Amino acid sequence: MEDLETVKFQPVIFADYSPGEAIRKAVGISRQDVLFELKESKIKGRGGAGFPTATKWMLTAAAKADKKYVVCNADEGEPGTFKDRFLLLEHPELVFDGMVVGGITVGAQKGFVYLRAEYEYMLKSLEDYLQQMKKDNLLGENILQSKYNFDIEIRLGSGAYVCGEETALIESLEGHRGEARNRPPYPVNTGFMGFPTTVNNVETFAAVSHIITKGGEWFRNYGTDKSTGIKLFSVSGDCEKPGVYELPWGTTISEILDLAGASNTKAVQVGGASGYCYPKTQFDRKLAYEDAGTGGSIMIFNESRSMLKILKNFMEFFVEESCGQCTPCRIGNAKLLDGIEKLEKGEYTFKYINQLIDLGRSMQVASKCGLGQTSPNSFISILENFREEIFAKSSGGRNVN
Template sequence: MPIMNDTIQFNVGEHRLALEKALKLTPQDIVMEIREAGLKGRGGAGFPTGTKWLLALSAVAEKKFVICNADEGEPGTFKDRVLLDEYTNLVIDGMTIGGYAIQATEGIIYLRGEYKYLLNKLERFLDEKRENNQLGNNILGTGFNFDIKIRLGSGAYVCGEETALIESLEGHRGEARNRPPFPVNTGFMGYPTIVNNVETFASAAIIISKGADWFKKIGISKSYGTKLVSISGDCKKPGVYEVPFGISIRDLLKMVEADEAKAVQVGGASGQCVPESQFDRKISFEDLSTGGSVMIFNKSRDMLHILKNFMEFFVEESCGQCSPCRIGNKKLLEGIELIEQGKCSYTYLNELIELGKSMQLASKCGLGQSSPNPFISILTNFENEVFSTK
């Protein structure tokens, strides 16, 4: 069973009263508290949660929705699973607080298809919350109505992108929408919707429970609080850790006893590959941003092989809608195959890196905008290794 290692903020008992406390505040107060705490989205993109909630609160509509993005699909990320499994109450309360804050009445958990085994447990938990009057009509006697249902994803990586997720919830192909309009205006079924990561909701509950000032004491400027990271790869103690923002790669490696590390992929397949020379860089929104994935590679690993694995993933997982992502990823993968065969000239490699940059700029959604990241960072940072052996 997954277990979270040393915790800083996620102490269940301590936050039991978060919901009760929240419902005594006004929605505006909650949004201000979240803004004050400087909470940023924990899913990877790092959009300020308070701003998102404020926009949704100020949108005028007959209905609003809260969606919990539990489609944890980024390779190497498995921290939301732990939250849903072991800290369910915090997540559900966070969603309810979010619902109250934007004055929504319905919440939806978009649960990753592979996490189906959690479904029954979650449903039982929601029933319990309803029995305890912490969900449903007139929550805790405050007159606030809010309920949550669970929908299962079907395994598409792109459905972790919030607008593709909404399309999928509406029964369409999982493809990103144009923005603007943003979901806070025009989201699920056209209604204002907030889509937040599992960890974001849990963090929001913690902020309401302990206050913004307490929260801001942890982390570094612009990146407050803690981050859950799921560490995997070549280390002795892989697992899910709660770390303060600002921790360096070097300290992370020490923590999980990775002695032979040559490279660390931060932020999953779509993240950055950090070489040893840059191990002093920090996990934070301003430097190395991650939705939680940290993958460690030791000196025995073939970086080109790792890159190929990532690019095969993107060729398969691109939704196929926009041309830069659909065809571009394939061209990058073919470039890797040329390198493998020793047939890729430097000129063509540079052309592909330029193509990658265009994909970052011109793709429709975050998938295509970040899929060239490993290509560019591995071939830039490990150029010598890649070309010396081929």
């Protein structure tokens, strides 16, 4: 991680923490107390969708079943996101402790880390760490002489972006083709092998470790009303200091640009390829679930970049990564890419491009999972926010029909 900056705003995720601390606390208090602190913290899922973590855990805890599972989503596949990699490499104790707390809280005895295929190189060190935790009685049977048993197994993904979607991840864990399931029922009821399962992002577990030790109120002090706490941002692109930034929710885009030493910025893609692209006029937007939401990816583009090329890159990604099960995503993404190629050649009609934007909106509401529901975001936002550039560069819209 030498090439990357780590900017620590005010240590929260990176606050002092001694390994096992959260587990020690959790075995000493009731499950209700853990859920109470989580609820107090108002933390929402750090993967991007922003579902309240306390609710998710409560639903899993309330579900009646013989077995339950905790899954850590380490399939960090969103283009421009690398904060989970950083956490797993530098602070595995936060992630694993959070998982154990999760297991204790929801009543699960088994946890999985779904590690993306590209992170295979860290498998050994993570497994060594788990072995150490077992030796320290932080994992395994009767954790810290308590009644709780919990074990963690790391499983590797196979490189499919869609497996970052929690139900596709579960399908993959079960050994099936990585395809999203129908929801409802949700994994909190019917998850891994049909048992209640809570799936959380790497960063969520890390934050939980701190929340349990320092209290929900402490966490809530940071951020905005609706987006509490701090967030790790993966900042990349045209800037002097790309890296992982720890900043409170509510930080504006321009503040991040300043911190990262970005100049001459034309556009910022917030939330990765599936996120939205903001032009200069909107750099005062706040990074928060209620405004410009993100799982952490901030991509900076300066004036030298072609927005059409950026968009094409994103759409090629989605055409490649659509799992192919539902119609809007499978064919829709290909049509959007087709439209971009027509734009490049200048062989388009405005009517057709508008039709594609319309199609994108249908994809957002009719696709089966988050992939197809968000893949048109960049298409729509770039075409709307950078209309002049895109239509100026192409030859003006020759009607080829």
